[in-house]
Amino acid sequence: MESTNNISSSSSPAEAIDFDKLKVILKNNWIWIALIFIVINSVAYLIIRYTKNTYQSNSEIKLDIKSEASEFGIKTIVEDQNVNILAGEIEIIQSRLFLSTILDNPEFQISFISVGRVLDDEMFRSGPASIKINDEKHSYYNIPIFFKEVTEKSFRLSINEGAETEGNYGEEVRLGDLKLVLQKNNLFKKGDEVAYYFIIHSDDVLLDYLIRNLVAEPLNYNANTLRISFKDHNPFKARAVLNKIDSAYLSFSNQQKNLANTQKIGWLTNELRVIEKRMEDYENYFESFTLENKTYNLDESLKETVEAINRVDSQRYEMARKIRESDRLLNSLNDNNFTIPISIRSALPEGLSKDIDQLTRLNLEQEKLKLSVNEITYTYRSKEKEIELLKSKTQEQLSELRSDWKKRLEELSNTKTRLEKSFALFPNKHTEYSKNQRFYKLYEQFYLTLMQSKSEFEIAQAGTIPEFKILSPASISATPISPNRLMILGIGAVMSFIINFFFIGLLYLANNKINAVSQLNKVQVPLLGTIPTTRHKISSGLYVLDYPKSVVSEALRSIRTNLDFFNSPSGQKVIAISSTVSGEGKSFVAMNLGGVLALSKKKVILVDLDMRKKKEHPVVTYDSTRGVSTVLIKKHNWQDCISATQLDNFHYIAAGPQPPNPSELLLHEEFSDFISELKNTYDYVILDTPPVGLVTDGIMAMKKADICLYIFRANYSKREFISNLQRIIAINKLSNITTLLNAVPIQGKTYGYGYYEEKKNEFTFKSLFRA
Template sequence: MLNFLTPTKYQVSVKVRNQTLTGTYDVGQWAPFPGMQLLLETVPGRALPIGDDPQYHFVILDDGSMNGYLDKNLDVTVVNPSANTIQISFTDNNPDKAAHIINNIDTVYLQEKLDRKKQSTALSLDFIDQVIADNDKRWRAAEEAQKEFVRRNKTYDVKGDMAALKGNLEKQQEDRQKLQDKLRLLSDISRLMNREQLTRNDDETVADNLPGITELEDPTLIGLLNELDGQQRSLRLTLKSQTDKTFAVQRNQAVIRDTRELLQRQLQQDFQLFQKQLARLDAKDAQLNNKLMAMPEKVTEQDRLQRPLSLYASTYQRLVDRKMDFNIQQAGTTPEFQILSPASPPSEPITPVRLLVYAIGLASGLLLGLGLIATRYLMHNTVTGIGELERGAKAAVLGVIPTYDKEKLEVSRLVVDKNPKASVSEAIRSIRTNLDFISPANKKRIISVTSTISGEGKTFVAVNLGGIIALSGQRVIILDLDMRKPKVNLAFDADNVRGISTILIERHTLAECIQHTGIESLDFISAGPTPPNPSELILNPRFDQMLAELHRSYDVILIDTPPVGLVTDGILIMRKADVPIYIVRANYSRKVFLKNLNRLMSNNQFTKMCTILNDAKAQNAYGYGYGYGYGYGYGNSNTGYGMGYYEESTQAPTLGQKIKSFFS
């Protein structure tokens, strides 16, 4: 609560929890309270009410209520995506309050954005400093490991040392090759020395026959070879004029022998010298190879030690550059958006718009109605009335059996004898009358009753149609040939221990299986135990014999066949029937079943096929207080004469019942 004591002073009372806080403050002065601060400013030109009674009241909302209020009324719209422009609006009963909230949202968002950017930059800088310190520590450890490697291996460049070793090995290989060439040359000289002459022609020298002799670098050896060559030439000249018995020839031969001995000793000395040099090269090669074998491990170790150094150096440089970028960014932090224009209150309310409300209501009503109609149309996939049955089926319509609602039937029952005046009884009488137009009553007939699937009421129609015909004085027997799912015995509360299946396998006779009912001229034979091969039993000649025996005792043989949409037994039986009847249940049988019926008639030439609409709702009754309905037709036409239904007069349906029937 707040009241003005003077135009420049006011008193405020705030209730916090269980206590009331009161204070007196000047206009424009902040008033501190637990969890908030209050600032009161006056509007120039407006008089303030001054008095002891509080003139103003306000409510302090909690954070949840305030956030809900803002979320509900705040709206943000993208005005121009290309220009990154948005429009913020706020809806409230007080236009000045809405404008004030928008302007403060801009200011708070601007300041919050700047604070967040600075906080983000500061956190990034702290993280970079931490990473730099950690990187520097790891860098120093890597440098120490590198120094230890240099001290241990006494080299800074292992790869260079390895290249030098390879060069030394290659040079030693060349030296080895030279020594081996010298050894081969010594061998050639030793072999040549034993010849009678060192040169082939007198004008040749030893160097001509031994081109590589200069590589021996032994002048003594070369001199001895030349001396020996000269002595041999002198001997050859002497032998041309003297014999080998003369003193001169013998003296020359003695000189040559002495020279050969000297040459042989010199060759032996050179050979030993070169062998020692070759041994020293082998030892040095082994030493260099051992060093070279150890080099790959050292190279790998040095690469492993140098890799972190380059990594830490590049990481340090990137971090320093990144830190500089963040410092520059923090120094020039500016908001990423700009307020193009402050909020301004509208001149008139923006909601509600009366014309728009009316238009939305009208459009919603139309769409709802059209949606209901479309839903009703799309969900309508069953046969609902006699009109749809006549349009969809090629077979003649014998009649319509209304819904039997006198009692709830758990299984199909014989009801025409207990309720002879019910609409169901009259409808079946009408079917009996229409049946006489197709197959006269003065002839014995076989009538089969089938349907597409189970649950369409074929057993109910068969039992009660048989009862109506029997009440007219004809002898009728009902055969339950639905051996997979027998129900006729349930209609008469009888057992099913023997029946059609035991007759066809000749376990029982026909007389043993006939069971009597409450109507004197109506009998039935149940299906019997379920066999594993119903179709094969029907094809058994014994089945035709059974029908022939029954023809002699009964006027009408009424057969309850299996559904033709599930098994083929029903088609086999319908071929033997004089009048095949197809049951269609209203609001249960699908429209596609009528196509199956037409296909069945075309494929099997069922010219006398008839249909009955079962479980039809009584609508638009016509009659004389009792509700008679008629339809006409003969033969294979799509109409049939007879009473549609007959029941006690009913009241006109109410509006609620009409709406319920529309959605049913």
């Protein structure tokens, strides 16, 4: 072999898409891809299925404007009004004031609902009964009231977990504080509805319903035409509501055609009142602010607050000094030192100062008595008693005075805290005061502007006479405007493809497994062959014996043939089989490659060098107390450790008991001698080594071998294992390395595979390819 150790794994910076890898990802995840497609499109279907149809009714109205106010010299005002009249009429149509005029219609106040098996539908003008409310003052607004017909003349009304009553058609029935009369609808035909209930809408709810579903928009500015649209889940109700709006609008317009500007003037008047109220609020605020803060000049108040804080700080300092001096004075009194410090004398009451002076005098007298009389005499003790009493009295008075000073100090501290809080609020108050002043000025200017506009509209109010015509009455739509089924289904289909695209892309980027021979070609190491995956179950015998016509067996024969190109000069071969990690099929390949070689009339022995991990081969029965480990320590001869297989010329030597130093055992001469003796006896010596990515035992065995067969497993071995192989070859200067890709998925109908015995009804036994 030459130049096989010249490893190159360079690749272009931007690799093209690996379609083999993409096929594997699609094959392994087709269930998830299909599930994503099904789920998203099912969601789209459910949205369509459980969304009520919405229908829209349309009508068109033309607005004619006659202007007779040019002679007043206000042509510009009128022309501007003519241009903007459409916008004004749209605001009127959509206003709560106008829509409130149609709330008294009982057809809209009461909704009869049929409870379906999927959706609830409103039975507009087709319910089982018509309802009339006799008393508007009740508490059952916006609450479902369930209706059930008992007989042809009677019915039952009930509320969930509430009141229940029965009554007859045409007679007043009471449900709590609700009084109503039901008239039977003889044209009603029951369908597959589960139940029925009706709802009495409050004015607010009904008004919100009208505003939410009503749309008014200009159709042609030059022709002064409007389009009014209304949406509802019931097409007949949508048309009925729109007809009511059109008729109410015409009636409203006829009443107001000579009072259009009056309405604007009234609006301006109301707006002026609002602004007046707001300005009054600001004026009240300014007045309250002045009374509360005792000033209208915040800068001057701020200055006064700072001066007050400084005064309080001075007083606190003086009070703290007095307390300290009083403490010193108390300590002096305890030590019979009755001298009053000058710094505190002025702060002491006059009586207390006199007492301390008297103490000083008595103390001097006592000192004089010591010179003339004994301390145990009555005179001396009397003087001492007098001093003690006065001293106690003085200390008590001084302590009380000190307590008063401390209270005063606390009061001053609280005063300072209050002033500081007030000082901290001044900036916010100043900001708020300034902001309100600005708003007040703005409202003042706005007020003057509105006053001017009011005067102008009062001049022009007699010059405009609007007239309205219905160009197209309210239509009924048989086709719902929503949900848009095609759009939703299209979005579902597109989203499923987009999500699947990103899902496959993420899987593609996250997949770092070897899944094709082309990836091994990046390493300039001969590829001995590939072993496809199989559907057969493993048996107790050799796989190549149990399934001789399988694709796996044929692949192993091809590998046996390829081994002929690696003939050693001696004609004998030591084949080391290794991999990066366990589970890549190393032991399976070793066992069945040995079987294939034995079937070609060669003497073959398989040696398990993985002394760290005990293996269970269903093909071989062996004594676990002896094996390679005991041979290398010369406890047994290798001949005593041979185990027979199903083939007479195929033998097996187990790893033996686990030693504490498997790596050191392979470094000794005993291992070389052991391999040499096997070579002299067998045509092929197959070494099943430990994974070289985990321990170094396998590398020592690979150095002793004529051929090193490095196993990768498709969709299991990581791409970084190729770098590991490159590192091993570069470091150990190995030139007899060849690779093999195990468990390669069969893509489609590969030529020739139909000849082999592959039963598709048998599941894949993946543990076949694990060490």
